[in-house]
Each structure stands twice: as structure tokens, then as C-alpha cells.
Amino acid sequence: SAVISQKPSRDICQRGTSLTIQCQVDSQVTMMFWYRQQPGQSLTLIATANQGSEATYESGFVIDKFPISRPNLTFSTLTVSNMSPEDSSIYLCSVEDRSRTSGTYNEQFFGPGTRLTVL
Amino acid sequence: AQRVTQPEKLLSVFKGAPVELKCNYSYSGSPELFWYVQYSRQRLQLLLRHISRESIKGFTADLNKGETSFHLKKPFAQEEDSAMYYCALRGSNYKLTFGKGTLLTVNP
Numbered sequence: 490s491a492v493i494s495q496k497p498s499r500d501i502c503q504r505g506t507s508l509t510i511q512c513q514v515d516s517q518v519t520m521m522f523w524y525r526q527q528p529g530q531s532l533t534l535i536a537t538a539n540q541g542s543e544a545t546y547e548s549g550f551v552i553d554k555f556p557i558s559r560p561n562l563t564f565s566t567l568t569v570s571n572m573s574p575e576d577s578s579i580y581l582c583s584v585e586d587r588s589r590t591s592g593t594y595n596e597q598f599f600g601p602g603t604r605l606t607v608l
Numbered sequence: 609a610q611r612v613t614q615p616e617k618l619l620s621v622f623k624g625a626p627v628e629l630k631c632n633y634s635y636s637g638s639p640e641l642f643w644y645v646q647y648s649r650q651r652l653q654l655l656l657r658h659i660s661r662e663s664i665k666g667f668t669a670d671l672n673k674g675e676t677s678f679h680l681k682k683p684f685a686q687e688e689d690s691a692m693y694y695c696a697l698r699g700s701n702y703k704l705t706f707g708k709g710t711l712l713t714v715n716p
Contacts, residue, residue, distance in 0.1 A: 520702065531694065531708040532652075547703075581652070585702070594660065597704060599652040 491516050491586040493600035501606045502572055509568045510603045512582030517562035520585040522597070523555070527578045535580075538565045572607045579604050610635045612697050614707035621685050622715050629680040629710045631669075631695030640698040641671055641678040644706075647691045655680075655693070665689070685714045 492515045502508050512521070521538040536544040536557055544557040559565045569576050579602045588596040611634040621627050633639060641658040656664045658671040658678060669680045678695060695707040 522703075532704075532706045534703055534705075537703070588654075594657065596654050601651045 490588065490596070491518055491584050491598045493582055493584060493598055495580075495582055495600040495603050497603060498601065499604040499606075501608065503608055504573055506572055507568055507570045508572065508605060509566050510580055510582075510605075512565045512567070512600055514563045514584050516586065518584040518586050519562070521559060521565050522583040522585075523557065523565070523567045524581040524583060524599075525578045526581060526602070532581065535567070538567075569605065572605075574607045577605055577607045610639070610697050610699050610705045612695050612705050612707035614693075614695055614710050616710045617708070618711050618713070620713045620715060623687055624684050627682050627685040627689070627712065627714075629693050629695075629712065631678045631680065631707060633676050633678065633695075633697050635676075635697055635699055637700055641669070642696045642698070642704070643667070643669055643678075643680050644694040644696055645691050646694070652694070685712075687714045687716060690714045 494513045496511045523535040524532045525535050526532045534547050535550045535555055536546045538544050538557050538559040540559045540562055554570055556568045581602045582600040583597050585595050585597050588594045613632045615630050643655040644652050645655040646652045667680055667682045669678050671678050690713050692709050692711050694709045696704045698704050
């Protein structure tokens with residue numbers, strides 16, 4: 490089962506700047522996802538990060554605002570561009586890998602999250 | 609479109625009491641349903657999935673296709689069960705859709 494780390498764990502940024510969040514996995518995984526969790530809200534999928542090709546974005550999210558890189562099977566970055574206070578959220582990286590408890594099924598594992606505050 | 613509804617934002621019970629966290633879904637095909645849990649200061653983790661029909665930490669959940677529900681139940685709540693619980697659905701595209709979550713507090 491995958492273990493995921495994210496950097497930074499939290500940041501406070503000024504409006505109009507950009508922040509790049511890194512996601513590192515301790516094993517090679519095919520499917521990697523980026524989620525956003527706004528205050529008091531549920532997790533919303535931003536995009537699926539594909540190795541060797543462009544990310545696939547969900548409705549309401551665009552590449553110009555949330556560019557994603559996936560240079561290899563263990564690493565991805567999400568950039569939050571031209572930030573505004575509405576971007577204040579927790580950003581989570583997730584991967585699909587073999588389940589810890591079941592050899593039959595896969596499972597989605599989540600990173601610890603990056604708490605972003607935009608002033 | 610796939611949608612998950614958790615009607616209760618907060619649920620408070622006493623230790624030893626039964627607990628039921630409600631989850632209803634909307635999906636046109638055959639979904640996979642999951643319960644995720646987030647304990648204080650820990651990351652989100654999978655609690656159980658409907659397809660394996662298992663009991664984890666005393667919790668069970670049965671998929672009721674007629675009522676489009678996947679309620680999470682435990683007959684005797686423990687204080688360590690206090691956490692945020694999310695119901696999630698995965699359709700044929702492998703993407704997870706989460707409900708808004710229910711914060712369970714088990715009082716001593």
C-alpha cells in the first residue's frame with residue numbers, strides 16, 4: 490500500500506501569487522488524483538494526473554488555474570495560480586494502489602493535505 | 609451524474625449506544641460505495657467498502673439498491689470512534705464522489 494507525503498503542509502500566501510504543492514509516493518502508481526476541500530465542504534476532485542500526458546480536469550477546473558505535472562510514477566505537482574481568497578482550501582493528493590487489507594481490491598490512499606490560506 | 613448525500617452534519621451519541629450514519633446516493637449504473645474516516649490530526653483513510661461485505665472496527669454497511677442507501681452502523685459506539693466520516697461513490701470512471709461528511713462525537 491502506498492505512503493504519500495505532501496509539501497508544504499501549510500502556507501499563507503498573498504493574493505495574486507502562485508503556490509506549487511508537491512506529492513511524493515513511496516511506490517510507483519498509475520493513477521494519481523488531486524482534490525480540494527474548501528472550509529466546511531466535502532472533497533472535490535480537481536483532476537487526474539496522468540504520467541506522460543496532460544492531466545484530465547473535472548468540470549469547473551482549468552489547466553491555466555491549476556497546472557499539474559506528473560513527470561514519473563511516484564511524483565506530481567499541483568500549482569494554484571493567481572490565487573484569491575476563494576482558493577483557501579486543503580489540497581489533497583491521492584493515489585490508487587493495492588489495498589492494505591485486501592489482496593483482491595485496490596484502494597485510494599490520501600496524503601496529509603496542504604492547508605492553503607490566501608490573504 | 610453521481611451524487612452522494614449525507615444528511616447529518618453532526619451526530620452525537622453516548623458510549624455504548626448504537627450509531628447509524630446515513631448515506632444516500634444517486635447513480636444510474638452499478639456503483640461502488642465506500643466509507644472513509646478521518647480521525648483527529650490523521651489523514652483520510654478507507655474504513656470499508658460495500659463489495660467486500662466486511663466488518664471493520666465493529667462497523668458494517670449494507671448497500672440497499674432499492675433505497676439507494678449505504679448507511680454505516682455500529683451496535684455499540686466507542687469514544688475512539690469519534691471522527692469525521694465520509695461516504696463516497698465510485699462509478700465506472702474510477703473517480704470518487706464524496707458526501708459532505710458527518711462528524712461523529714461519542715461522549716463518555
